Amino acid sequence: MTLREVKEILEAEVIVGEDQLEKEVKTAFSADLMSDVLAFATAGSLLLTGVTNPQVVRTAEILDIAAIVMVRGKWPSQETIQLARELRIPILSTRYILFETSGKLHARGISGCIEKVGGKTDAGRTI
Amino acid sequence: MPEERYDGRFDVEGGNFRNAGQVSSKIKNILKDIGCSSDIVRRAAIVTYEAEINIVSYARKGQIHLLAEPDLVRICVDDEGPGIADIELAMQEGYSTAPAFVREMGFGAGMGLANMKKYSNDFEISSVVDVGTQVKMIINRSEG
Numbered sequence: 149m150t151l152r153e154v155k156e157i158l159e160a161e162v163i164v165g166e167d168q169l170e171k172e173v174k175t176a177f178s179a180d181l182m183s184d185v186l187a188f189a190t191a192g193s194l195l196l197t198g199v200t201n202p203q204v205v206r207t208a209e210i211l212d213i214a215a216i217v218m219v220r221g222k223w224p225s226q227e228t229i230q231l232a233r234e235l236r237i238p239i240l241s242t243r244y245i246l247f248e249t250s251g252k253l254h255a256r257g258i259s260g261c262i263e264k265v266g267g268k269t270d271a272g273r274t275i
Numbered sequence: 276m277p278e279e280r281y282d283g284r285f286d287v288e289g290g291n292f293r294n295a296g297q298v299s300s301k302i303k304n305i306l307k308d309i310g311c312s313s314d315i316v317r318r319a320a321i322v323t324y325e326a327e328i329n330i331v332s333y334a335r336k337g338q339i340h341l342l343a344e345p346d347l348v349r350i351c352v353d354d355e356g357p358g359i360a361d362i363e364l365a366m367q368e369g370y371s372t373a374p375a376f377v378r379e380m381g382f383g384a385g386m387g388l389a390n391m392k393k394y395s396n397d398f399e400i401s402s403v404v405d406v407g408t409q410v411k412m413i414i415n416r417s418e419g
Contacts, residue, residue: 181381181384183382186324201380210299210320227293
């Protein structure tokens with residue numbers, strides 16, 4: 149699915165990355181805790197979150213996250229927008245709550261980065 | 276086989292959330308440039324970022340020493356700060372002494388040290404109260 153389709157499904161506004169809407173995404177991770185994002189999210193995924201500070205962009209950069217979707221109508225601070233522009237990480241904002249946002253995307257074929265914890269990663273480490 | 280090496284030190288300022296993560300970004304790009312695999316780059320970036328967030332959250336200042344060899348990446352983190360009185364307790368997932376402003380950023384849930392250990396092949400931590408904390412993490416490049 150492209151970011152453009154994500155935008156349409158979530159009736160989202162594109163705050164950063166209008167020029168990157170053809171980017172493809174297949175997986176997503178939903179969380180407000182950045183340490184959990186660092187623990188479980190995979191490269192190329194969407195990050196669905198209610199966190200709006202610059203740390204969410206840094207976390208996305210560290211993990212090569214494809215785009216950030218801010219839920220519950222959250223809007224990033226000017227500092228967050230600036231950093232996202234600099235690092236070329238798209239930010240969308242949707243008025244749907246995290247549960248609905250995740251559900252709508254899942255129903256259209258986006259799957260979770262991982263299904264549940266306690267399994268093994270590719271490198272054989274327990275997660 | 277990756278052949279290139281790197282040896283460098285980076286200063287991190289305590290309390291400066293504006294720049295939190297900058298050193299981790301730098302380290303991520305350096306490791307990418309010297310030919311580390313994406314899995315190694317990712318693991319090194321995650322552990323460095325958690326360590327950097329810890330310095331910014333708790334310490335006065337700190338230094339991150341990155342050493343990349345053909346077979347491993349070593350990240351040593353050394354801070355001047357309050358130290359950790361009970362390391363065993365601090366290592367437990369969910370235990371945290373983080374103040375509200377750290378939690379508001381999406382951190383401080385007691386996952387940082389556990390994440391660092393999880394993504395390293397070798398993890399060592401030592402601390403002296405009122406002096407500082409040292410963390411040494413090794414990631415084997417052969418796994419990537």
